[in-house]
Amino acid sequence: MPKPKVAFYWCASCGGCEETVVDLAEDILGVVEKVDIVLWPVAMDFKYKDVEALPEKSIVATLLNGAIRSSEQEEMAVMLRRKSQFLIAYGSCACTGGIPGLANQFEREEILRFNYEDAPTVVNPSKTRPQLVFEEAGRKPHLPELRNVVRTLDQVVEVDYYIPGCPPTPNLTKAAFEALLSGRLPPKGSVLAPDTALCDECDRKASKPADVAFTEFKRTHQKLLDPTKCLLAQGVVCMGPATRSGCGAQCPGGNMPCTGCFGPTSRVRDQGAKILSSLCANIAPKDEEGINRVLEGIPDPVGTFYRYGLAASMLRRKVDLNGK
């Protein structure tokens, strides 16, 4: 019997998710033994043409990481969707937009101008920018177009399962492979991680006071953190209460607050709004001036609360006031 085919693909991502597949360590041998990898650009040499030649739905599962922000990535997402029985959004970027999703605070023109003209390290006096089509030596190469909106995978094609995390932890990846190979799969659309808040698996949970009563917010470099006490009780923005568990609370374990990479639980639709709600309700002062003094410790609410989730948030991107 032929081995089930599996593909890995990356879009707008940093490569960390690919790393986590390798992080399976010896367990990866078990996976490689049972499956036939047909596409994995970061590690193996396959041509897109070969994948295109495969029959529809012949790949059992594609693990796609990265957000979708160019026409090429859309094209690949559509093609892999057609070729795969299960398309899995792998990692924060594919699930909720991730760090690249923060580009949704800017217009495409702003991004291009900064990167090709204004950035201090750029020398480009002719202000050349990549063209979609250009002619060279009688050939006309096409380049992908950068989209105005960064998208999650499920805003472009239908997604069967989600594995969150920046990057997803090896235990979740391994569990997902086991479920796939054994056919014991949860309902379509499930997130393959526990559906409880991170605080639930955090070692510091016991030290969280019933009433946090924030009198200030400090960022991690402004304060020496007690390695055992709840980070919220120390006045640090920790996304734990609004974030899904499954990572083993590694960041709080390393004395850093949770930044929310696993996205919200199934009962929350907008992670940023929910953590805002939770943190602000617990501010101590009752007058506007006092409240705003405490809130000065959160200078960038969008970047803090939607660090991995702006593309999947209710408003999705910054509203352009110029009507474009």
Add this chain to the structure above:
Amino acid sequence: MSNPIPTATAGSWSPRIVAFFCNWCTYTAADLAGVSRMKYASNTRTIRLMCSGRVDPQFVLDALARGADGVLIGGCHPGDCHYVEGNYKMLRRFQLLRRMLSDMGIAEQRVRLEWISAAEGDKVKTVINQMTEQIKALGPLDMPQKFIDWDKEVIALARELRAQEPLAAEPAGDAPTQPAPTEVTHA
């Protein structure tokens, strides 16, 4: 704006404001305004909640994402909350929510918090009239249309790809090649 008209009311756009009023003060005040036959702009759609402290910031975002041009939140004056602390919770959330929305490009006047006691029917009238005027001046927000416009870039490509496909591989009717047109994708 390029897409000024949200619905079939072409040519006669008028703001749609979702109003979250607390049961004990502001909703009663709105009742009083009605019983007193005060006339005010008909642009609000009022939702009664037990307390302004129940207004989850998600409600505000959801209202805007589904086509509201503004959101008004009404609660009891400080110190008067039926549940002692609820309006303070709303005030604290509101301070940061307004700043965050402004960072997201949504004008501050579109979201407003007011303390209106059960006796202040006239304040309901003044606030609603004023807010309606302010939003009229700002123009429509119309997020649902924005979502459609933003996604046009993707849908165009999906069509192009489908056209290129060989007939044999023609996708079934439910072939998922493009996002659902509006709010469904992120609901």
